[in-house]
Amino acid sequence: MLQDHAKLLTLIRQAGEVVGRKKLQKLVYIAKKMNLPIYERYQFHIYGPYSEELTLRIEEMCNLGFLHEQQEAKSNYIQYRYSLSEEGDKFLSMAPYERPKHQELIETLNEQSAKFLELVSTVLYFEELSKAEVKEKVFTLKRKQNYTDEDVERAYDFIEEIRTGNKGA
Amino acid sequence: MVGCYGKLPEEKVFKDPVHRYIHVRDELIWALVGTREFQRLRRIRQLGTTYLTFHGAEHTRFNHSLGVYEIMRRMLDNFEESDTWDARERLICLASALLHDVGHGPFSHSFEKVFHMDHEAWTRQIILGDTEIHRVLAGVDDQFAQDVADVIDKTYPNKLVVSLISSQIDADRMDYLQRDAFYTGVSYGHFDMERILRVMRPTEDQAVIKLSGMHAVEDYIMSRYQMYWQVYFHPVTRSAEVILSRILHRAKKLYHDGYQFQDEPKHFYSLFHGSMTLSDYLKLDESVIMFYFQIWQEETDPILSDLCQRFLDRRLFKYVECDPSTQMNHWLELRDLFVQAEIDPEYYFIIDSSSDLPYDFYRPGEEEERLPIHLLMPGGEFRELSRESDVVEAISGKKRTDHKLYFPLDLLEDDRTHADTKKKILTLLMSQEG
Structure with a gap:
């Protein structure tokens, strides 16, 4: 019963609070690529992998009162903050499903900036390509983000770290 | 000539109920339509199980793919009046439009959910793998198939080309809205596409709409909204x-x-x-x-x-509206009662969420995850559609989610076994809608 909802709620509970829709999108994508049982479908969009299914699921959980969605007006856009509500907590305590244990991974991801997670998720999206090809993709498709060679190397190191840390989780 | 392909000696046409005629002038497109992988789309319905609700909805991915190609062809013809398009880039647009759904399988939505597959990954494999389609595309040049796959994957460097097939106002949506409306027989889903195509202007990242065409786009957004609830979300x-x-x-x-x-x-x-x-x-x-x-x-x-x-004879499950935030307790009780009544809840007691469905609403800029529709103002600047249109703003903020609980009413009404338990189940189910 609503297992996909329960999985996402668990993930947000593990993160505590997620600031920004872009960050939430990338965090869930990276968690999925680290083999968490998440089945929302992703496609490549302007800011990297993006899931319309996830957007709709989050909207649904806000409508149900399972998630708090706070809006903050920034200079030229609105920033959204997500956290679990009491109702969400109550729902989770009753939902019959196996809870994934990835607290450390989710916390590590949530500590990163949205821009860095955007880069990491883009590298993961193209991971079947060679490093040189991935760099070319990043520098072409993400021209406006001005990522450097060092940024991409750091993204590769980060992926290696979370993969190692995630082993056997 | 682009690669080994030129123009056909004579234009070919497909008669089409939505666009009247689909015109093919390029040898490449004609060759792609004839491949076995493209012909396979004739055996895959566009709307999956919708034919069980709207009996006319028997149209296939084949019809739709040709329709998307035709809209792309008309867009490019319009753009060429004001802009010069490279012949190779033009063919990339046309081939991508034609092939954008070639990886769909039977009843894609259910298959993808159950077997965790992705039709877009299959589309990529069909374009790049050992297929007739790949051999046709490779006739242009070595890079051509990869470029078409990248456009469909939205990773092609020319964002304008990507946006013509995949954005909030693109050839794909403009075809399926009109086609699905036509074949289901509903009276929503109609909008003035010719007008939209006339007021579309290419920019670096996307096609924008001249302010004078705003009302035609409002109609398009409204039809998308209505089709969503009346056809795509239909409870049956x-x-x-x-x-x-x-x-x-x-x-x-x-x-x-x-x-x-x-x-x-x-x-x-x-x-x-x-x-x-x-x-x-x-x-x-x-x-x-x-x-x-x-x-x-x-x-x-x-x-x-x-x-x-049940599926073949259309003896479908009945449903009640439900609210997971207040009824979770009842559901656990109901599950237990189903087990007591020897009706396996895994298969006969199903909660379905609107977020399980694949169609999307118009979203204005939200941290720019998806490009919104931009209007081209008289001074040359861009404005997001919902900031100018009260109609679009009104429906953008509406609640767009629901949940339904599905169950086999006939089994529960059969009182030859577990009559008391079934009666209790029915009472609880009917109380869900409150």
Whole structure:
């Protein structure tokens, strides 16, 4: 019963609070690529992998009162903050499903900036390509983000770290 | 000539009920339409189980793909009046429009959910793998197939080209809205596409709409909104989807439990194992799936047999609206009662969320995850559509989610066994809608 909802709620509970829709999108994508049982479908969009299914699921959980969605007006856009509500907590305590244990991974991801997670998720999206090809993709498709060679190397190191840390989780 | 392809000696046309005629002038497009992988789309319905609700909805991915191609062709013709398009880039646009759905399988939505597949990954494999389509594309040049795959994957460097096929106002949506409206017979879904195409202007990242065309775009957004609720979210179609996905789950479970099927479901083996090859995938179409549903009606497993009969005879599940935030307690109780009544809740007590459905709403800029529709103002600046249009702003903020609880009313009304438990279940179910 609503297992996909329960999985996402668990993930947000593990993160505590997620600031920004872009960050939430990338965090869930990276968690999925680290083999968490998440089945929302992703496609490549302007800011990297993006899931319309996830957007709709989050909207649904806000409508149900399972998630708090706070809006903050920034200079030229609105920033959204997500956290679990009491109702969400109550729902989770009753939902019959196996809870994934990835607290450390989710916390590590949530500590990163949205821009860095955007880069990491883009590298993961193209991971079947060679490093040189991935760099070319990043520098072409993400021209406006001005990522450097060092940024991409750091993204590769980060992926290696979370993969190692995630082993056997 | 681009590669080994030029213009056809004579224009070919397909008669089409939505666009009247689909015009083909390029040898490349004609060759792609003739490939076996593209012809396979004739055997895959565009709207999956919707034909069980709207009997006219028998149109296929083949019709739709040709329609998207035709809209792209008209867009490019319009752009060429003000802009010069490189001949190779033009062919990339046309081929991508034609092939954007070539990886869809039978009842894609349910199959993707149950077997965790992605039709876009199959599209990529069909374009880049050992296929007739790949050989046709490779006739242009070595890079051409990769470029077409990248456009469909939205990773092609020219964002304008990507946006013509995949954005909030693109050739894909403009075709399926009109086509689905035509074949379902509903009176929503109509808008003035000719007007939209006339006021579209290419920019670096996307096509924008001249302010004077705003009302035509409002109509397009409204038809998208209405089609969503009236056709794509139809509760009866959702009931059929629920049964379809339960059949697939049941067959998969039986196979893994070592159940002996009366006829071996060979076409499903690699799906059940998660080892499907491109060649296996291309053999799957709706006629194959319906064949198995036919023979599974005779299986000794009562659940598989019952679900297949329900699907084929359209004895669908009934539903009540429900609210997970207040009714979770009841659901746990209901599940227990279903078990007591010997009706397996895994297959006969299903909560379906609108977020399980694949269609999307218009979203204004939200941290720019998806490009919104931009209007081109008289001074040359861009404005997001909902900031100018009260109509679009009004429907952008509406609640767009719901939940339904599906169950087999006929089994619950059969009081020959567990009469008291079933009565209790029915009372609880009817109280859900409150």
